[in-house]
Amino acid sequence: MDEDDQRDERAADRSPLLEVRNLVKRFPVRHGLTQRLAGHVAAVDGVSLTVGPGETLGLVGESGCGKSTVAKLITRLERPTSGSIHFAARDLAGLNETALRPLRRDLQMVFQDPFSSLNPRHTVRQILAGAYRYQGLEPDQPAEELLARVGLEAGHADRHPHEFSGGQAQRIGIARALALRPKLVVCDEPVSALDVSVQAQILNLLRDLQDEYGLSYLFIAHDLGAVRQISTRIAVMYLGSVVETADRDTLFAQPAHPYTHALLSAVPLPDPDLEASRERIVLHGDLPSPLDPPSGCRFRTRCLKADELCAAERPQLRTIALGQQVACHYPERTP
Structure with missing residues (x-):
């Protein structure tokens, strides 16, 4: 099988x-100007x-x-x-x-445009940690480990979204979705x-x-x-x-x-x-x-x-x- x-x-x-x-x-x-319900x-x-x-x-x-x-x-x-x-x-x-x-x-989501779903001011490490912060949790696995699971290198953790290609940015979005299992x-x-x-x-x-x-x-x-x-x-x-x-x-x-x-x-x-x-x-x-x-x-x-x-x-x-x-x-x- x-x-x-x-x-x-x-x-x-x-x-x-x-x-x-x-x-x-x-x-x-x-x-209209009054925003009348039509x-x-x-x-x-x-x-x-x-x-x-x-x-x-x-x-x-x-x-x-x-x-x-x-x-x-x-x-x-x-x-x-x-x-x-x-x-x-x-x-x-x-x-x-x-x-x-x-x-x-x-219940997590992966979006169509990875760049619009990633905060441009945050590093990848901060983006991945944000998934835990929303739940009031501390990260239970290093950012480098999450990135490795989606085919990215450990050195990518301290970069910003604009430094990545579209495919790499989507991998970051997938890693963020996976963070909370x-x-x-x-x-x-x-x-x-x-x-x-x-x-x-x-x-x-x-x-x-x-x-x-x-x-x-x-x-x-x-x-x-x-x-x-x-x-x-x-x-x-x-x-x-x-x-x-x-x-x-x-x-x-x-x-x-x-x-x-x-x-x-x-x-x-x-x-x-x-x-x-x-x-x-x-x-x-x-x-x-x-x-x-x-x-x-x-x-x-x-x-x-x-x-x-x-x-x-x-x-x-x-x-x-x-x-x-x-x-x-x-x-x-x-x-």
């Missing part, structure tokens, strides 16, 4: 570490998902679909409008900052700002750390190649909602939602002959505005299968195969 199979087996045999149900986040929209925009609209111990759930979708907002809600950088976020036997959705603080030891790490587009060669190094590092420490990841990205490399399961988001979830191999081999089909058809194939001969699914139109979403199915304005039912009734996630759920009135399977 290879490492991927062992990781999948560990994740499948345990109850969820994180369970999100019907998560909603609405932001007020204000106009309505609300639903950035996240009824998202439900789970992450098991030792599992990586990939969350994918177009820019503006609400992926990063989900990350901020789960880590409670934003307060949800409604819904539940069960983690470590507690519902994080209604907790205040005092009650959240001890739970943050087990969390159970779940939310990775919000952690490789999207990096060169392709550096992306592969960071993904391999995350996998190695997961195997070493038994970490769980919520891995958010728009790059399906990166998601495929690291994920155990994948959830696909569109306009604030999850439209399909499945294990990695099933999603890539047998996508059921038309939007998932379109996303996968845009991923280039390494074989030029196959790339030239395959059918490309082109989505027409732009992503609708969350200020004025379509009635019924949110995807219907770009879907070739849409009919009156799609306009009248919003489809709910339903199970169509073992481990696969889809929110579509007319799901399809690839032979």
